Amino acid sequence: MKKKVAFYWCASCGGCEEAVVDLAEFLLDALEQIEIVFWPVAMDFKIEDVEQLTDGEIFASFINGAVLLSDQEEVVRLLRRKSQVVVAFGSCSHQGGVPGLINTHDRQDVFDYYYHNGPTVQRNGNEMPTPTGAKAFHVALPEYYGKARPLNQVIEVDYYIPGCAPPPNVVKDALLQLLSDSPPPRGTVLAGAHSLCSECPLNETKPPEGFKIKQFVRPSQVTHIDPDTCLLMQGLPCLGPVTRSGCNALCIKGHMPCTGCFGPLDGVRDFGAAALSFLASLIDSNDEAEIQRIIDEGLPDPLGTFYMYSFPGSLLNEVLQKGRQKARAWREREETVEAQTTENQ
Amino acid sequence: MDTFEPKIVGLFCNWCTYLAADLAGISRMKYSHNLRIVRVMCSGRIHPEFVLWAFRNGADGVLIGGCHPGDCHYIEGNYKNLRRFLLLRKLLEQVGIDPRRVRLEWISASEADKLKQVVNDFAETLRELGPFGTELPEEPVLDIHPKEEAVS
């Protein structure tokens, strides 16, 4: 009997769907073994079709995108119940991804930007979409949470296929591993075990005595990139050393530094912090003012540089959440005390 | 109303700032009780993650103490710490955390006075700033459902 498989997308760009299509002939071969039961982007199944399946009837659900809206949460919870295996597919689902950077903004600000202040917005009146529906169409809209979550913050996840988007070779390998008789242990990220440097063709251009970095440059600032020298040594903030391998250094081969879409290696608790630490350590200066200058000129956006794909699931985000909780608790306590004092008076 | 007492995690190098803290004790100097010291061999050992972890677990401020420039017991571990510190501070500022919550001080083994002054001053700054997170904009609490477990 063919294994039932589902695909779903949450807050994503659609690239991950392309990644499935990119499997090309392999997908056709795979269809000998699998049967797709849900794939909104390509096939006409409805939620009701999934609801009618028994729990655990789906062998594997591949879910891409971060969870940003209430309907997404609803569907992934449903898929979790119906699936034996849930695979977070692509960076957004794996770590929160680019949409996850929305978490650093206020929910209302985002709304205002998209519906009022954005340079491309032209509207009349002050109508805003609400969960209860826009007046003209009487369509119920899902709730916008304002915070994107990686899949494993919403449901239990069994495997991760990293990448923005996962390249075909990684997806193919992952599928083969999952379908094999001895699948990898749950929780595995289905890509390389070492960092990108281990498979990067430019790794051997690093001198045996190591290297330091005099200044950082952004790809847009350089007129010439030496294709035969490690990009990091040229000052491009390549995150290859801290990023999981598996992509065969696709970006590097295109002369672009790694931005870290495959996420951290096992044992790294916070991708951004690890990236920040190694990159800062390599700065070739001991002078405080000069170091600050190198940082300000070359790394003007540490959040975007180090947490481009990993913010929602990061320790940094947890820090902010805990901070808000703590501040809230303190405020509430102070209010209570104040109320009591007033009462006593 | 009771005042807020911050928790400060001190990440001190074994050879300079930790010894300064010992000397402060030997000299019976009294300073703010808010400091909790964790010893590392060199400030160069300190990973930015340690600072995040401290905030994650309830610290209101993190004080990193190392040897003066040029004085590192391990030649230049303190500079490596400085590089990470400056970049980390920029990141924290970018996400809305008050940069005064992380402080890097070069305190040599003999500078018990400086240690005392820095700790008292830092505690005072943090008392003014309030609990960690106060500076972050308030956000509505998401009604998070419990995580959906796998069917077994």
Next chain:
Amino acid sequence: MKQGNGTVPRIGVYVCHCGTNIAGNVDVKAVVDFASKLPGVVVAREYKYMCSDPGQSLIKNDIREKNLNRVIVASCSPHLHEHTFRHATLEGGQNPYLFHMVNIREQVSWVTEDKMSATEKAKALVEAAVYRVRYHEALETKEVPVNPDVLIIGGGIAGITAALTLANAGKKVYLVERDYSIGGHMAKFDKTFPTLDCASCILTPKMTAVKDHPNIHLFTYSEILEIDGYVGNFTARILKKPRYVIEDRCIGCYVCVEHCVYKTPKFPSEFDEGLGLRKPVFIPFPQAVPLIAAIDPETCIEFKSHRCKKTCQEACRDLVGRDAIDFTQREEVVEVQVGAIIVATGFKTFDARRIPEYGYGRYPNVYTSLEIERLVNSSGPTGGEIVMRDGRKPRRVGIIHCVGSRDRNFNPWCSRVCCMYSLKLAHLVRERTGAEVYNFYIDIRTPGKGYEEFYEKLMQEGVHFIRGKVAEVTDWTITPEETGKLVIRVEDSLVGVVRRIPVDMVILSVGLEPRDDAEEVRRQLNISCSSEGWFLERHPKLAPVSTFTDGIFIAGACQGPKDIPDTVAQAGAAAAEALALIDRGSVELEPNIAVIDEQKCSGCHVCIALCPYSAIAFNEEKNVAVINEALCKGCGVCVGTCPSKAITQQLFTDEELLAEIEGVLLV
């Protein structure tokens, strides 16, 4: 909870009272109760003195009886007793690195205002340790052999004593002296207090013994360029500056000096504090060791114009047949390997010009005490006769104590030797000239064997003592009695009046200060200084000659002002510490080195250039970084950098430190 050694952690927590040092300000019982309820804690106890024998026995017995596999002692600083308790843990039958120490004395009870806060803080630190030790693992220490040779920096009485002690014990010593001769300040003195024995008579034989000792290799007119390595295995690079005289050819016969084109000495002699003169080619003083001539290129005509007749060279070659003078001599760098280093670089005296009110440098008859030492010295510029710069003999002499010392504007410390040497100089001046001698003092401090008696004797000799800090020394005279004299204005604080004492000669008892190059030496050796600039001992009482850098010891006034007996005693102690280290034969290195997990290493090269000791190399074949254990000193820079988390630092793993951070925040 993490399983260590295949077992669940069974933790013993011991909280020390340290008499009342801890218990006076920390509710020890509350800490123990708190600890006993923490996860993994099998037993929590308190004890008066954990470092005592019975205290250590508690640990050993509990390890055996309660099968403890983790031990925590909350007491003083790990710098003081970590070793003690590790040893107790080992004797109890567990690996010593399963122990962790919590500092609740220096960093809690002694620095916290109220008991409640102190107790809370102690609890937090104990909880952090409980969290931390879960991740502790048994570790092996590495033993490295100790090179039996010793380097001694500084050839004053401290360096000489230490060198002779070690050499007599059969150890090879390299003694490095910056000046042309060993002997230091002591060689300049005439008599020593309080016994008044002749300094030369007791020092010169020791200096000669150094020169003649087969185990001592003497480097004079040399400086330390660089020190590398670690306890038991230091490499020192020594710079031998050119004296333009070939050392092993010179016999110290003075013929070159006599035949210098300058017929008479013309340049101030450094050894005589500028009171005497020397030629460009000179021997610093007759008892110099080594007794070798030197040429000062600053004053020698040959170096200035290349047109000297070089009569000195000619005389040495033709009259003595030694041909020792070599105008082309260059600097030379010598490298030596040693196991221990004793730093005995001494002090400098306070620059009296910094107190302009006292007129030094302005009035020729105002002298520093060191100048007077040369004046009263029978081998000094006047042959021991006390005459002033104008040739007169002083009839009235004022000695001003505490110049630069015990003074907030200059040095707050007491220089310890000035009272006694002032008394000595008072005695010598009065004895030699019959002058009236006035001592101006803040307090007379004579703590030492026979010191107070010496003071008593001087009062009986009719030396005057006026208690008060001198306001100024001036040549502005009022009465006929004062005419032609210097007037010392002082408030006599015993009588409560301002007095004007006219004198012929003023002696400024200058205090002791760290040498200008102390900072440089400190950096070279990687040791610490107090904020005043004295080298910092490991513990003021229990480890007075050790530093925080293993294998480096300090002796003499570089550690703080002290007199000759204390210096000699300290030098002996430093030699004994060095001997103990050498004769042990090997040292155990802290296992806090970095370790690379080859399985995890991605071969990204990031760590390599960051290692300050070049201890990391790249293995091309395996595509991994490799740490040379012998070179790693355990700073952890690579650990804090590794993007693959492939490097861990033993005793300071991420897990241990994160657990500790989490723990300190729980209370």
